[in-house]
Amino acid sequence: EIVLTQSPATLSLSPGERATLSCRASQSVSSYLAWYQQKPGQAPRLLIYDASNRATGIPARFSGSGSGTDFTLTISSLEPEDFAVYYCQQRSNWPPLITFGPGTKVDIK
Amino acid sequence: QVQLQESGPGLVKPSETLSLTCTVSGYSISSGYYWGWIRQPPGKGLEWIGSIYHSGSTYYNPSLKSRVTISVDTSKNQFSLKLSSVTAADTAVYYCARRTGTGAQEFDYWGQGTLVTVSS
Numbered sequence: 380e381i382v383l384t385q386s387p388a389t390l391s392l393s394p395g396e397r398a399t400l401s402c403r404a405s406q407s408v409s410s411y412l413a414w415y416q417q418k419p420g421q422a423p424r425l426l427i428y429d430a431s432n433r434a435t436g437i438p439a440r441f442s443g444s445g446s447g448t449d450f451t452l453t454i455s456s457l458e459p460e461d462f463a464v465y466y467c468q469q470r471s472n473w474p475p476l477i478t479f480g481p482g483t484k485v486d487i488k
Numbered sequence: 489q490v491q492l493q494e495s496g497p498g499l500v501k502p503s504e505t506l507s508l509t510c511t512v513s514g515y516s517i518s519s520g521y522y523w524g525w526i527r528q529p530p531g532k533g534l535e536w537i538g539s540i541y542h543s544g545s546t547y548y549n550p551s552l553k554s555r556v557t558i559s560v561d562t563s564k565n566q567f568s569l570k571l572s573s574v575t576a577a578d579t580a581v582y583y584c585a586r587r588t589g590t591g592a593q594e595f596d597y598w599g600q601g602t603l604v605t606v607s608s
Binding site: 410411412413415421422423424425428429430434435466468469470474475476477478479480481482 | 524533534535536539547549550583585587588591592593594595596598599600601
């Protein structure tokens with residue numbers, strides 16, 4: 380079973396700063412990785428799919444990169460509404476399984 | 489606009505079966521995509537429960553497989569979750585979502601979630 384690890388657990392930044400979030404897989408997932416944003420009391424929102432493709436309506440300040448086992452979500456300049464928890468997600472062929480990382484909380488410094 | 493809405497009891501007794509339904513609007517389940525359930529215990533992360541295709545093919549998280557059944561009713565544009573023999577550890581917000589069939593198989597549309605508490 381592929382395990383996803385996210386770092387750091389918490390990232391304390393100020394509005395306007397750049398955020399760099401990491402997701403590492405225990406074995407290669409090719410580019411089959413997605414990122415989600417979740418705010419308190421809300422469902423997760425898809426940000427990035429297939430490692431680097433922005434989902435519909437997602438602002439350009441969000442970007443994803445990486446392949447294999449190491450992936451990065453970058454928020455180029457934090458807006459007040461970006462303070463949230465971010466999860467990565469992958470799928471494996473065998474066993475056919477979808478797993479999420481433990482999340483990174485981006486909070487206001 | 490694709491919308492999903494979970495419905496079902498918010499309180500279930502230990503050892504009983506949790507039953508939830510997801511009603512989809514703005515898209516016909518019969519047209520394709522996979523449809524899934526994800527849960528989130530209070531204050532914790534996300535756990536995939538399982539997914540179903542409109543044809544009825546199912547995929548379950550091995551850790552829950554023995555207790556989970558997901559079914560689809562295309563005539564009502566709904567899909568459902570049953571989780572048997574529940575314990576307090578099954579207390580969570582349960583989300584239904586649409587899942588793509590390619591790449592990361594990401595979930596692009598989500599319901600708002602429904603809190604299910606397991607307690608006597």
